[in-house]
Amino acid sequence: MSLIVATQEQIDYINAANKRIACETLALETSDSPAWTAGSYTVAMPANLIRYFSVYQGTTALQEISAVDYMRVRTGGVVATTKTVYCAIGRTFYLYPAAATTTTITVHYAYRPDDVDATSTLELTGYAERLVERMAGAYLLLDDGQPELAQSELVSIAEDAQKLRRRHRRSRGHGSTVRTNKRRARRLI
Amino acid sequence: MAIITAGPVLDHLLARLRLNYVDDALYTDDDVLDLFNDAYREACERSQCLRTLQPLTIVSGTREYALPADFHEVIAVVVAAAQLQPIPLETAFLSATNIDGIVPSTAYYINGANLGLWPPPVTTGATGYLLYAATPTPLLSFADDLDARFSIEYADLLVHFVLWRTQMMSGGAERIPLAQFHKGMFSSRIDELRRSTQSMDSTAPSQLPHVSNFAGAAVQSAL
Numbered sequence: 001m002s003l004i005v006a007t008q009e010q011i012d013y014i015n016a017a018n019k020r021i022a023c024e025t026l027a028l029e030t031s032d033s034p035a036w037t038a039g040s041y042t043v044a045m046p047a048n049l050i051r052y053f054s055v056y057q058g059t060t061a062l063q064e065i066s067a068v069d070y071m072r073v074r075t076g077g078v079v080a081t082t083k084t085v086y087c088a089i090g091r092t093f094y095l096y097p098a099a100a101t102t103t104t105i106t107v108h109y110a111y112r113p114d115d116v117d118a119t120s121t122l123e124l125t126g127y128a129e130r131l132v133e134r135m136a137g138a139y140l141l142l143d144d145g146q147p148e149l150a151q152s153e154l155v156s157i158a159e160d161a162q163k164l165r166r167r168h169r170r171s172r173g174h175g176s177t178v179r180t181n182k183r184r185a186r187r188l189i
Numbered sequence: 190m191a192i193i194t195a196g197p198v199l200d201h202l203l204a205r206l207r208l209n210y211v212d213d214a215l216y217t218d219d220d221v222l223d224l225f226n227d228a229y230r231e232a233c234e235r236s237q238c239l240r241t242l243q244p245l246t247i248v249s250g251t252r253e254y255a256l257p258a259d260f261h262e263v264i265a266v267v268v269a270a271a272q273l274q275p276i277p278l279e280t281a282f283l284s285a286t287n288i289d290g291i292v293p294s295t296a297y298y299i300n301g302a303n304l305g306l307w308p309p310p311v312t313t314g315a316t317g318y319l320l321y322a323a324t325p326t327p328l329l330s331f332a333d334d335l336d337a338r339f340s341i342e343y344a345d346l347l348v349h350f351v352l353w354r355t356q357m358m359s360g361g362a363e364r365i366p367l368a369q370f371h372k373g374m375f376s377s378r379i380d381e382l383r384r385s386t387q388s389m390d391s392t393a394p395s396q397l398p399h400v401s402n403f404a405g406a407a408v409q410s411a412l
Contacts, residue, residue: 011193012201016345023342050340068265068272071318077270089320090240090338115195143208147370
C-alpha cells in the first residue's frame, strides 16, 4: 500500500517504525554473494543485513564457530575438519582457511528496508505492515505525553512481532526436518 | 512539489524530543546532543555492540602491548591457540618474571592503556588476538551517522535516555513514575541490542572440541 503522508515528521515516524518492525520480525529475506578475495580471511557483511541465517560456499554450508574458537584456529590451533569455518564480529565475516582463489560466498539473511519517501510502497505487507502502522502510532502516543498507552501498545506490538517472526520462520522452513534432510541429501550427493 | 524523504535519524529523534516536552528554552540543541552522546556511549558499552578483533604480534620479553584508542572492555584474548584468563594487576606484578622461562602466557591483565601478558612471553613471532568492545566516536552533529555496528533500529533508546535524564533534572516527586518508565525502556532496549549482537556467545562452550592447542602442545613436548 502506498503511504499517505504530508509532512517530514510523518515520514520519519514511518521510516523508523518500518525498520524496527523489519528487525523484530525478520520478515524480509534475501541472499547476496559478496566477493571473497584470494588470501583474505574476511568478507564484509552486506550493508543492509540485520541477521544472517546461513553462509554457503557454492552448495556447501559453512560451519559457524564462536569468535574464541576462530581466534584459536587463527593462532595455531588445529581444526580437524575440511570445512571452511566462520564467525561474525561486528559487520565482518571472519573465515578460515583463507580463500585459495578469489571466489564468492552466499549469505542468506534478513535485511533492513531502504528509507521510505512520500511515494514509497512498504516492502512489509499484510500483518507486518499493520505492525508498522501501530508502531508509528505508539511513537506518536509516546511523544504526545501518553507513555502508559504507548507502553501498552509497544508491549503488544513486541508480542505480535514475536509471533509473526515464529510463524515466518516456520513458513520459510527454517529449522524444519525437511530442510535438514535436504541438507543431508546434498552432502550424500 | 518535492518528494518528502526520510531525514537523518538523529534529526528525527531531536524533533521527537521537542514534541515530547523537552523545551528548547531549557535544553538547547547542544544540550540534547551531549545527552545523546552519553546515551550512545552507555548503550554501546553496555551492549558490547561495537566488537573489534585486533591482532597482536608477540615479542619475547615484552609484557605489555598498547590497547587501541577506542578500547572499552576485553571480551577475549587468545595467544598461540590458548584462551588467556584475566588476572588482577597486583597478581601480575607479584610474579613479574617468567619463572620457568618457557611457560607460555596463560593470563592477561589490564594496566592503564596497556594489555599485559602473564607470564611474559618467551618467544617472538607468536600470534594472538584481542577481541574487545569499543567505545563509539562521539557524535558532533545531528547529521552524523551512528556506527554501522550499532543497529539503527535501536536508535530510539537515545530518546528514552534524554527523557529520563530531563525528567530527573526537572525535579518534583510527581515525575518519578515517568522518569522510571523511560529509564526502564532505555535499559530494556540495551538488553535487546546486546542479545541481537551476540550471534554466538563468545563464552559458550567450544563448538569445536577437536581444536587443539598446537603451539602449547609443542612447548609441552619440548619440556
